[in-house]
Amino acid sequence: MRAIVLASRPVGTPSRENFEMVEVDGEKEKLRAGQVRLRPRWFSVDPYMRGRMNDVPSYIPPFRVGEPITSEAIAEVIESTTEGLSTGDLVRAHLAWQEESVLDARFATKISSDPGMSPTYYLGAMGMPGLTAYVGLFTVGHLREGDVVFISGAAGAVGSIAGQIAKTQGNFVIGSAGSDTKIDELKQLGFDAVFNYKKSAPKDALRSLAPNGIDLYFDNVGGDHLEAAIGSLRNFGRVSLCGAISQYNSTGPTPGPRNFEGNVIRKRLEVRGFIVSDHQDERVAFERDMAGWISSGKVKVLETIYEGFSSLPDAFLGLFSGSNNGKMLVAL
Amino acid sequence: MRAIVLASRPVGTPSRENFEMVEVDGEKEKLRAGQVRLRPRWFSVDPYMRGRMNDVPSYIPPFRVGEPITSEAIAEVIESTTEGLSTGDLVRAHLAWQEESVLDARFATKISSDPGMSPTYYLGAMGMPGLTAYVGLFTVGHLREGDVVFISGAAGAVGSIAGQIAKTQGNFVIGSAGSDTKIDELKQLGFDAVFNYKKSAPKDALRSLAPNGIDLYFDNVGGDHLEAAIGSLRNFGRVSLCGAISQYNSTGPTPGPRNFEGNVIRKRLEVRGFIVSDHQDERVAFERDMAGWISSGKVKVLETIYEGFSSLPDAFLGLFSGSNNGKMLVAL
Structure with a gap:
């Protein structure tokens, strides 16, 4: 299984050299009760992640050199030991940049499959x-x-x-x-x-x-x-x-x-x-309003989707050169 | 009667050259009904007045060249055609820098004479x-x-x-x-x-x-x-x-x-x-609280008082060289 780790901390504008693709040990971790095995389908890349590349503690801890980058993702459940989630379900979760992850189910949110609502919207307009x-x-x-x-x-x-x-x-x-x-x-x-x-x-x-x-x-x-x-x-x-x-x-x-x-x-x-x-308490009102605006056509969703796990660093770097129209995503 | 007018607009730090003492025509304006003739006892000088020396309209209009500077003052009523104010009363009002002024009584606020409360406090701690x-x-x-x-x-x-x-x-x-x-x-x-x-x-x-x-x-x-x-x-x-x-x-x-x-x-x-x-609606609560803090000794009042009408420009200029401890005033 492949993973992308922080190879070094950038000074100024980050570059591909700050990322490294590594092979992670193939032996499969066994699920404990209440866990899910996830296969990411889309990763989000976001400008705030630049701050996590610095070695400066802030409202969210820095990435560690040699460990995988993490970001929000929409992932498919491929194995589950929890009642609420079944194989094939799509969830939103904060995941490591690797091709599979094991996660406590409480950190994964099942996304609804409304007509006219792409799962990717939950990383952007609905997220x-x-x-x-x-x-x-x-x-x-x-x-x-x-x-x-x-x-x-x-x-x-x-x-x-x-x-x-x-x-x-x-x-x-x-x-x-x-x-x-x-x-x-x-x-x-x-x-x-x-x-x-x-x-x-x-x-x-x-x-x-x-x-x-x-x-x-x-x-x-x-x-x-x-x-x-x-x-x-x-x-x-x-x-x-x-x-x-x-x-x-x-x-x-x-x-x-x-x-x-x-x-x-x-x-x-x-x-x-x-x-x-800080504003999670507004999520319910927001999701209700935004779903209404999207379904009525008042809000249109722009997405720029890069293809393939190995394009994650380029997608992230593209945020700083203006390569994205709307939400920048990587489809696996 | 003497007045102090804006002689010129300062560029950078103002100086005495921006002020001029002039003699105003001695013929006494007759009071209309509802007016008072006031003799200023103390003038306030305040940093915000620097902005009024520029020819830039703002939340308060600029001073005009050749016309008297104005500022808040505590003044004594020396003649009155209004019921609410009598000769000898002390009022707070926004007045021209001249030795006497005629004002509509509605622009003058009678100040109370509580024991332990100097009239000057109404230009500072109570003002x-x-x-x-x-x-x-x-x-x-x-x-x-x-x-x-x-x-x-x-x-x-x-x-x-x-x-x-x-x-x-x-x-x-x-x-x-x-x-x-x-x-x-x-x-x-x-x-x-x-x-x-x-x-x-x-x-x-x-x-x-x-x-x-x-x-x-x-x-x-x-x-x-x-x-x-x-x-x-x-x-x-x-x-x-x-x-x-x-x-x-x-x-x-x-x-x-x-x-x-x-x-x-x-x-x-x-x-x-x-x-x-913008916050005049808070004045009642403020005056109540502040009067209590002053009378209980929790708030002590610092004042720097210059003497004499002709020292008004120096008192104002002193604000920018740090000459005042607490409220800067001029006693006439």
């Missing part, structure tokens, strides 16, 4: 990225009717959902992305205004697309996007700080938004960071 | 700076029992009150100030830990005074204080952005806090700016 978008807009960002909402990295797994959720509430939604292809996708998803940040500085783009300012900034990018948003926000505006992919590979202190204090005080801004795992 | 401290801690900063609270510019009008309010709630309170004399004053006010930011960088001081981090940062200073606080804050920490006196005289973009995004997301920080005038 962690979708919940992130939901929490970031409503709970953290206090989304209000009539808000002008700006979402950076809008073609990503979280951004593409956040923009569409904001549209369900009747808001004017502006999105940024890093290629013209993505910009076209965002238009098709119903974004009201879009810009390619490799062609227009966020500051200039906001000035022209939101001449009267924005009310809520959902930040996936950081850096010049955050600074531009702080300049554009109206009185009592809000920033929902979800991610800062422009900063994840930086190796030293990064310049902060200039004139931060003056704008935040004068315009009474509220800037809040959040981590989705 | 706008006190309400600012109260709102910034409770409403904006969500002050909680057991919080480690850090207050910058702690010897100022707002900071000296904020620190003592936090102490009334049983918190551990750290304060920074810019001179050893002020540091001694803060110790006498009951601050648990203090540092002179001209001798220790805020980052180093916090590392040694709050080795396990802080929970709430009440910012009056900005710049390296804000950056140090963001580094020190624990999970779910809060920043109450009240002022940024280190930035008020800057003439261009100022460097923002470095690694802002990473810390705010990872630690789920909440950063909020506020302006006290």
